Structure formats: C-alpha cells, structure tokens
Amino acid sequence: MNIFIDKYNLSRFYEYVLDESINRIYIITDKIVNKLYIEYLKSYIDNNIETYVYVLPPGEENKTIENVLLIYDDLIQNNIDRQTLIVSFGGGVVGDIAGFVASTYKRGIKYIQIPTTFLSQVDSSIGGKTGFDYKGFKNIIGTFYFPERIFIDVSFLKSLSKREIICGLGEVFKYGLIADYSLFQFIKNNFKNIYDKNLDILMHIVNSSVNIKHNIVSKDKYDKGLRNILNFGHTIGHSIESYYNFSKYNHGEAVILGMMYEFYIALELSLIDKEYFAEVYNTLSFILPPISFTRKEIEDLIHIMKNDKKNIDNNIAFVLPIDKGKVDVFYHINENLIIKALEGDWF
Ligand SMILES: NC(=O)c1ccc[n+]([C@@H]2O[C@H](COP(=O)([O-])OP(=O)(O)OC[C@H]3O[C@@H](n4cnc5c(N)ncnc54)[C@H](O)[C@@H]3O)[C@@H](O)[C@H]2O)c1
Structure with missing residues (x-):
C-alpha cells in the first residue's frame, strides 16, 4: 500500500522525492491551505528542486472546467514536462482537480496526494477518482487515475472547523457500519476526543x-x-444533498442523514434487530437530528434517487445493513417504505 500516515511529519514525502530523483515539483493547492501550510510543505522540499505553486480559489464552486483550463495554461507557460511531479495539496476539491489535470496533461503525468481535510484523508484521496462538476452536475466529468503515493499528516486536521470534522465523520461512521463494527464503536466512544482533535485518536x-x-x-x-457498498447512506444522502442544491447540507452531513433513513428501512425489512437500530440511530442523531419531509419533497427526493447511476432497470439501488458492520445491496425496495422512512413519524 502506497499510503503513509503520520503526524507532524512529511519525511516520507521528502524521501520519495529523493528516491525518485525528482527535480521539479508542481503543487496545486487552494488559497486557505496555501496560507496555512505552504511553508510547512516547502520545508520538506530541498532548495535545489524547482518548485511551482498553483493556488485555486477554495470551495466546491471552483471545481470547474474553467479552473482546469487555467491550470493547463500555467503548466504550458512554465514548460512543465512529464518528469515533473504534480502534488495535490488540499481537500477533496483540490484533489479531484489536481488528479484530473495529472491524468490528462500530456496524456498523464505522475502525481501524489497530500490531503489536508478529514474527508480527503479518509476518502477522496484514496480510490483514484478524479474530476470536476459541470452544468450543475457533480463529478459528471472525470477519470480514474491513481496517485503514486498518498502522504497523510493528521496534524493538518488541527485547523479544521467542527463542521469539516463532521463532514469526515459521516464517511468514517460509514466505514464502521459497512466493514468494521469496532471502528463504529470506537468513534461513538470518542466524540469529545474527535472534536478536540486529539491526534492519536484521529490517527487511529x-x-x-x-x-x-x-x-x-x-x-x-x-x-x-464491490465498491458499491461504499455508497451506504448515499442513495438517500445524495438525493438530500442534491435536493438542496448542494448548499444546505455538506456531503458528510447528508450521508449521516441518509444512513439513518436507510437504517430505518433495514429495520422495517427485519434485516437488523431493534437494538442495533437504536444504537446506530442514537449515535448518528446525536451529531445531526433527522428531518421529516413533506409528501411533495419526498416525491422530488425519489425522483432524484431514480436518476442515480447505480440503479439497475430503473430500480433504485440501496445499500442496507444486514448485521453489525455488514451491508448488502438491494434493488427492490417498496416505494411506500422509502416514503415512510422519509416522513419520519418514527423518530
Ligand atoms: N474523488 C473521490 O473519490 C471523492 C470522494 C469523496 C468526495 N470527493 C470530493 O471531495 C470534495 C469535498 O472535499 P473536502 O470536504 O475536503 O472539501 P474542500 O476541498 O472544499 O475543503 C473544505 C474546506 O476546507 C479548507 N481546508 C482544507 N484543508 C484545511 C485545513 N487543514 N485546515 C483548515 N481548512 C482547510 C478548504 O480550503 C475548503 O475551504 C467534493 O468535491 C467531493 O465531490 C471526492
């Protein structure tokens, strides 16, 4: 595994650059990360290595083709060749754009990821998906392109807001619920440490x-x-995120909501027992209470779910819990049950 995890330490990155005899580095970052951490990153780059820094404006609204084109212009202007290393330095937005640029510029140039948000450290930097949003569609254009290495320094998480921590929490809870019940319990028992950004806990x-x-x-x-199971919480979560135009809930929050409604569906189908349902519901609703939707809102949400790319033959794909830390994929969930879950009379 080419992923290195540490705290207050990027020396594995330094060694990689030396070992690969890299003499030019092109860093893509955003304004916030640049301000907070560019000097720290540069302290791990020898002075004799030619280093360029491209600074994107921060935020999802900048994950656009226009910014991709501006980076191509800058790469060409600086005669960046295929021996140069592209370094993605930031959250998921920077990572997705930098990965796309690396996968397309000169038919592919090697790149590494140094993720700086909780979400990007546990999710977006791993898995090789790159891309950008276009005409209101999230991640509609992209490639699969895997970074050579991923260097994770959890000390970057110290400067994140509580909301950004919650955003990552949605995904890490998901991992616990799909694959490792003990991870779920560990997170549940460490809320305070997580919000206090205890680096040993976060590193675990x-x-x-x-x-x-x-x-x-x-x-x-x-x-x-198999990757389908990573979409647990995402069928309903994504529809909520999209219904509110990606502005009311961030991705991790929407996934937390999605997991709660999907747990309820699993309970109604007797896939799980009441105790497991209650344990998960109580934990997730403590971070973010669920909401009841009106009939009209539910119709719109179901319409969005019906357009999900994971569906087969117009049947909405649901990843549902079947046991502690285990899920399966289902395609024939009765629409009345989805409506009942979203109406929320059960909270
Ligand atoms: N490629 C994938 O597999 C994959 C998976 C999940 C999500 N994503 C994408 O990831 C994006 C979301 O990623 P994100 O949550 O990291 O968002 P982000 O990149 O927008 O970062 C969130 C905010 O935190 C700031 N920031 C970054 N690091 C910081 C730090 N250490 N301290 C303080 N502020 C910091 C950023 O400047 C930004 O304002 C979405 O575009 C989503 O589509 C991709």
Missing part, C-alpha cells in the same frame, strides 16, 4: 478508514461491483 480512525477503503478499492479499482 484515519488508519482504520484508509485500510477499509483501500481494501475495497483494490478489489474493484474501476467501480464495477
């Missing part, structure tokens, strides 16, 4: 999460089957 969570995602991705690199 990042480590376990990275192992789970890496394990699933390495068996299904190009998303043909």
Whole structure:
C-alpha cells in the first residue's frame, strides 16, 4: 500500500522525492491551505528542486472546467514536462482537480496526494477518482487515475472547523457500519476526543478508514461491483444533498442523514434487530437530528434517487445493513417504505 500516515511529519514525502530523483515539483493547492501550510510543505522540499505553486480559489464552486483550463495554461507557460511531479495539496476539491489535470496533461503525468481535510484523508484521496462538476452536475466529468503515493499528516486536521470534522465523520461512521463494527464503536466512544482533535485518536480512525477503503478499492479499482457498498447512506444522502442544491447540507452531513433513513428501512425489512437500530440511530442523531419531509419533497427526493447511476432497470439501488458492520445491496425496495422512512413519524 502506497499510503503513509503520520503526524507532524512529511519525511516520507521528502524521501520519495529523493528516491525518485525528482527535480521539479508542481503543487496545486487552494488559497486557505496555501496560507496555512505552504511553508510547512516547502520545508520538506530541498532548495535545489524547482518548485511551482498553483493556488485555486477554495470551495466546491471552483471545481470547474474553467479552473482546469487555467491550470493547463500555467503548466504550458512554465514548460512543465512529464518528469515533473504534480502534488495535490488540499481537500477533496483540490484533489479531484489536481488528479484530473495529472491524468490528462500530456496524456498523464505522475502525481501524489497530500490531503489536508478529514474527508480527503479518509476518502477522496484514496480510490483514484478524479474530476470536476459541470452544468450543475457533480463529478459528471472525470477519470480514474491513481496517485503514486498518498502522504497523510493528521496534524493538518488541527485547523479544521467542527463542521469539516463532521463532514469526515459521516464517511468514517460509514466505514464502521459497512466493514468494521469496532471502528463504529470506537468513534461513538470518542466524540469529545474527535472534536478536540486529539491526534492519536484521529490517527487511529484515519488508519482504520484508509485500510477499509483501500481494501475495497483494490478489489474493484474501476467501480464495477464491490465498491458499491461504499455508497451506504448515499442513495438517500445524495438525493438530500442534491435536493438542496448542494448548499444546505455538506456531503458528510447528508450521508449521516441518509444512513439513518436507510437504517430505518433495514429495520422495517427485519434485516437488523431493534437494538442495533437504536444504537446506530442514537449515535448518528446525536451529531445531526433527522428531518421529516413533506409528501411533495419526498416525491422530488425519489425522483432524484431514480436518476442515480447505480440503479439497475430503473430500480433504485440501496445499500442496507444486514448485521453489525455488514451491508448488502438491494434493488427492490417498496416505494411506500422509502416514503415512510422519509416522513419520519418514527423518530
Ligand atoms: N474523488 C473521490 O473519490 C471523492 C470522494 C469523496 C468526495 N470527493 C470530493 O471531495 C470534495 C469535498 O472535499 P473536502 O470536504 O475536503 O472539501 P474542500 O476541498 O472544499 O475543503 C473544505 C474546506 O476546507 C479548507 N481546508 C482544507 N484543508 C484545511 C485545513 N487543514 N485546515 C483548515 N481548512 C482547510 C478548504 O480550503 C475548503 O475551504 C467534493 O468535491 C467531493 O465531490 C471526492
């Protein structure tokens, strides 16, 4: 596994650059990360290495083709060749754009990821998916292109807001619920430490999460089957995110909501028992209480779910829990049950 996890330490990155005899580095970052951490990153790059820094404006609204084109212009202007190393330095937005640029510029140039948000350390930097949003469609254009290495330094998480921590929490809870019940319990028992950004606790969570995602991705690199289980919480979660135009809930929050409604569906189908349901519901609703939707809203949400690319023959794909830390994929969930879950009379 080419993923290195540490705290207050990027020396594995330094060694990699030396070992590969890299003499030019092109860093893609965003304004916030640049301000906070570019000097720290540069302290791991020898002075004799020619270093360029491209700074994107931060945020999802900048994950656009226009920014991709501006980076191509800058690469050409600086005569960046295929021996140069592209370094993606930031959250998931930077990672997705930098990965796309690396996969397309001169038909592919090697790149590494140094993720700086909780979400990007446990999720977006692993799995080789790159891309950008276009005409209101999220991640509609992209490639599979795997970084040579991923260097994770959990000390970057110290400067994240609580909301950004919650965003990553949605995904790490998901890993626990699909593959490792003890991880779920560990997170549940460490809320305070997580919000206080205790780096040893965060490092344990990042480590376990990275192992789970890496394990699933390495068996299904190009998303043909097994990777589907990573979409737990995402069928309903994504519809909520999209219904509110990606502005009311961030991705991790929407996944937390999605997991709760999907747990309820599993309970109604007797796939899980009441105790397991209650344990998970109580934990997730403590971070983010669920909401009741009106009939009209539910119709719109179901319409969005019906357009999900994971569906088969117009049947909405649901990943549902079947036991502690285990899920399966289902395609024939009765629409009335989805409506009942979203109406929320059960909270
Ligand atoms: N490629 C994939 O497999 C994959 C998987 C999941 C999500 N994603 C994508 O990831 C994106 C979301 O990623 P994200 O949550 O990292 O968002 P982000 O990249 O927008 O980062 C969130 C905010 O945190 C700031 N930031 C970054 N590091 C920081 C730090 N250490 N301290 C303080 N602030 C910091 C950023 O400047 C930004 O304002 C979405 O575009 C989503 O589509 C991709």
